[in-house]
Amino acid sequence: MKAEIIAVGSELLLGQINNxxxxxxxxxxAELGISVHFHTVVGDNPGRLEEAIRIAESRADLLIFTGGLGPTKDDLTKETIARHAGARLVYDDEALVSIRAWFDRMGREMTDNNKKQALILEGATVLQNHHGMAPGMLFASGSRHYLLLPGPPKEMEPMFTVQAKPNLARLAGFSGPIASRVFRFYGIGEAELEHRMSDLLDNQTNPTLAPLASDGEVTIRATAKAKTVEEAAGLLDGAEAEIRKIAGQYLYGYDEETLVSKAASLLIGNGLTISAAESLTAGLFMSELAEQPGISAALTGGVVTYTADSKKEQLGIPAALLEEKGVVSEETASAMAKAVREKFGTDYGVGLTGAAGPDPHDGKPGGTVWVAIASGEEMRTRELLLSGMRNTNRIRAVKSAMHMLIRMIGDTSVRDN
Amino acid sequence: MKAEIIAVGSELLLGQINNxxxxxxxxxxAELGISVHFHTVVGDNPGRLEEAIRIAESRADLLIFTGGLGPTKDDLTKETIARHAGARLVYDDEALVSIRAWFDRMGREMTDNNKKQALILEGATVLQNHHGMAPGMLFASGSRHYLLLPGPPKEMEPMFTVQAKPNLARLAGFSGPIASRVFRFYGIGEAELEHRMSDLLDNQTNPTLAPLASDGEVTIRATAKAKTVEEAAGLLDGAEAEIRKIAGQYLYGYDEETLVSKAASLLIGNGLTISAAESLTAGLFMSELAEQPGISAALTGGVVTYTADSKKEQLGIPAALLEEKGVVSEETASAMAKAVREKFGTDYGVGLTGAAGPDPHDGKPGGTVWVAIASGEEMRTRELLLSGMRNTNRIRAVKSAMHMLIRMIGDTSVRDN
Structure with a gap:
């Protein structure tokens, strides 16, 4: 089964939002084994939308539309498909009730144009919208299937995953299992990883291996097809063993794990607490940790000391040390980590100081960053020489600190066992 | 002139990255007045790429390609266009020198496949890559133009803006002026704003008005076409006057301004300093401010007090107050704002406390947030009842605090004048 995704909306063509x-x-x-050969974006223009439908029908069995189901005159997706397929539009009672209820909750009058949102293609399977007003629908015509979804991601994503996906799995005769595993690396570049893995990548068939780099991290997605779940898992295990031989020391996690989620789960899982003293990152390290559910068991708090004075006054970093070694130095980062750990009484204390860039700071070139992590027993430090923009460097500094923390907790818990 | 943007890369079709x-x-x-009627995404497959080229040629004068210019076997964009257009690929000396220099800087051996990146379509205008290796090119064949750009945004964006855009302006016979102005609103929903502006939106011709909502903010882009710059600016001023009449109290900024950049520029411009005590946002308020260049003049630092104990120990919030009023309360937010302001000796102190959600926290439903801002003369507070996911609520809380700060500095500087 081949699919094409057609996004409808002039705001996409004007560059106002990403698709x-x-x-x-x-x-x-991809998880259902349905191949996507094309994405198309077309504006709120019925003629061009119909052209896009005709082209997609010539090369796909499943056409998935997003957007253009709303109440305004510009919303034309289902009207255009109805005309093109010779189908009628009829009111869906459940959708109508749900739209009325939406307005009642808001304490507002339902205007006539909103009724249009309850129109569906006759004979379609209706996908109720639990996060907005316009329902989606799955419609068959000839040998093709048409899935219509609302544009706002908050409405589209749950509707697709909860309601549409099981239907598509059946349509695709999905008997599985297709299993995939994402391997996550830190500390090695994409080119270097691909170079080391070139034999593996050239000879991949099952599982297939797809590398991808983003924001200082590299991932490899392995996808295996097999007759049973066990067989698919075995194929992935085999690939993992090969990958570990080649670049095992850079592998830090799997699938949806990130450096932050891994660090958080190690802290929480080991009953450890943490605090941070942040300069160039100004709270980003703690804020990233705080995105993780359950983090209140581990994250006690910390201090943002953006100025040199605040480092002295809030953390008691000696003026002589700042003078002699500089604000951006291994010694200052270590002193920050040690001070915040003591101040907040936590197992770990993190110190982050640096020149975010592009300008030098305190005599150090932009992109120079020192990370320090203090525990009761040891102090680890790392110098980063980053070449990105200001905010890229701040994000990289946080990632590097998360990576250090993962290593440090990992080494300690291995040693303790 | 009509354009189509064709992104080449299987990673896009696998859902690994956004286009x-x-x-x-x-x-x-859009700024050049070139209409984009379609976006297409196609994988690293020469047959399907050629099909996409044929379709685009039937409906556009300018085909813009991103991706597929790299060194690997999967990178096929220029090879496919060359075959399709009957053009030769030749080495560009400058690109070759630049690729060699890149490897020299990295201290690595240049492998043969990297040489392929210096191949260009014969007769094309070469766009050198100052942020990576593969050059771009602008190529003419028949009545059509083909712009080839690298895939990584860090390479593509400056190459397009600095090198390609002036060329395209000439091709499009761009005599201008098309002027646009984005109006930024906070505190009003998209539906409400559109409702108030319905007459204006229905009768728009020049300037055209395009509303857009994202993340709790609404913008309206006004685009005017005229014979002179002055005339275009006059048309925009006229639209602005109308918009101000209808929703002036919600208008906080223009164009690329954000709540954060506006808050930062007001702080810096007025020589004011700020500190923050953050609980649910855990450093996000300070970190967002720190993204702004020049902020070190204004942002002194602050404290993250994620636990109730840290609020007592680090900020001296009385246990009795936390007990009686609760951690999520107007009184606690105010006490945090006041304490951090005194501790860091700044003009403003911000306190943020709340239940990020989805679970209740300290008896308050998820999404309940209190923001307080203390200055020497006054204390302002605001309660938010948010319904988003955990991180959406944290981001909204920060935006609301930035908005309060903008108002507070604005009111004060008006009063002082």
Whole structure:
């Protein structure tokens, strides 16, 4: 089964928003073994939309539309498909009730144009919208299937995953299992990893291996097809063993794990607490940790000391040390880590100081960063020489600190066992 | 002139990354008055890429490609265009020198496959890559133009804006002026704003008005076409006067301004300093401010007090107050704002406490947030009842605090004058 994703909306062609729906849907379809050969974006123009439908019908069995189901005159997706397929539009009672209820909750009058949102293609399977008003639908015509989804990701994503995906799995005769595993690396570049793995990548058939780099991290997605779940898992295990031989020391996690989620789960799982003293990152390290559910068991708090004075006053870093070694130095980062750990009474204390860039700071070139992590027993430090923009460097500094923390907890818990 | 943007890369069809390039390019083309009617995404497959080229040639004068210019076997964009257009590929000496220099800087051996990146379509205008290796090119064949750009946004964006855009402006016979102005609103929903502006939106011709909602903010982009710059600016001023009449109290900024950049520039411009005590946001308020260049003049630092104990120990919030009023309360937020302001000796102190959600926290439902801002003369507080996911609520809390700060500095500087 081949699919094409058609996003409808002039705001996409004007560059006002990214077509994040196409990415979300593509990832979901890949899990079902449905190949996506094209994405198309077309504006709120019925003629051009119909042209896009005709082209997609010539090369796909499943057409997935996002957007254009709303109440305004510009919303034309289902009207255009109805005309093109010779189908009627009829009111769906459940959708109508749900739209009325939406307005009641808001304490507002339902205007006539909103009724249009309850129109569906006759004979379609209706996908109720639990996060907005316009329902989606799955419609068959000839040998093709048409899935219509709302544009706002908050409405589209749950509707696709909860309601549409099981239907598509059946349509695709999905008997599985297709299993995939994402391997996550830190500390090695994409080119270097691909170079080391070139034999493996050249001879991949099952599982297939797809490397991807983003923001200082590299991932490899392995996808295996097999007759049973066990067989698929065995194929992935085999690939993992090969990958570990080649670059095992850089592998830090799997699938949806990130450096932050891994660090958080290690802290929480080991009953450890943490605090941070942040200069160039100004709270980003703690804020990233705080995104993780359950983190209140581990994250006690910390201090942002953006100025040199605040480092002295809030953390008691000696003026002589700042003078002699500099604000951006291994000694200052270590002193920050040690001071915040003591101040907040935590197992770990993190110190981050640096020149975010592009300008030098305190005599150090932009991109120079020192990370220190103090525990009761040891102090680890790392110098980074980053070449990105200001905010890229701040994000990289946080990632590096998370990576150090993962290593440090990992080494300690291995030693303790 | 009509354009189509064709992104080449299987990673896009697998849902591994978003096609952010299409957005960036579309916004840039809109500024030149070049209409974009379609975006297409196609995988690293020469047959399907050629099909996409044929279709695009039937409906566009300018084909813009991103991706597929790299060194690997999967990179096929220029090879496919060359075959399709009957053009030769030749080495570009400058690109070759630049690729060699890149490897020299990295201290690594240049492998043969990297040489392929210096191949260009014979007769094309070469766009050198100052942020990577593969050059771009602008190529003419028949009545059509083909712009080839690298896939990584860090390489593509400057190459497009600095090198390609002036060339495209000439091709499009761009005599201008098309002027646009983005109006930024906070505190009003998209539906409510559109409702108030319905007459204006229905009768728009020049300037055109395009509303857009994202993440709790709403913007309206006004685009005017005229014979002179002055005339275009006059048309925009006229639209602004109308918009101010309808929703002036919600308008906080223009164009690329954000709540954060506006808050930062007001702080810096007025020589004011700020500190923050953050609980649910855990450093996000300070970190967002720190993204702004020049902020070290204003941001002194602050404290993250994630636990109740740290609020007592680090900020001296009385246990009785936390007990009686609760951690999530107007009184606690105010006490945090006051304490951090005194501790760091700043003009403003911000306190943020709340239940990020989804679970209740300290008896308050998830999404309940209190923001307080203390200055020497006054204390302002605001309660938010948010319904988003955990991180959406944290981001909204920060935006609301930035908005309060903008108002507070604005009111004070008006009063002082």
């Amino acid at each position: 994040t729906n196409a990415r979300y849907l593509s990832a979901g379809l | 952010t390039n299409a957005r960036y390019l579309s916004a840039g083309l």
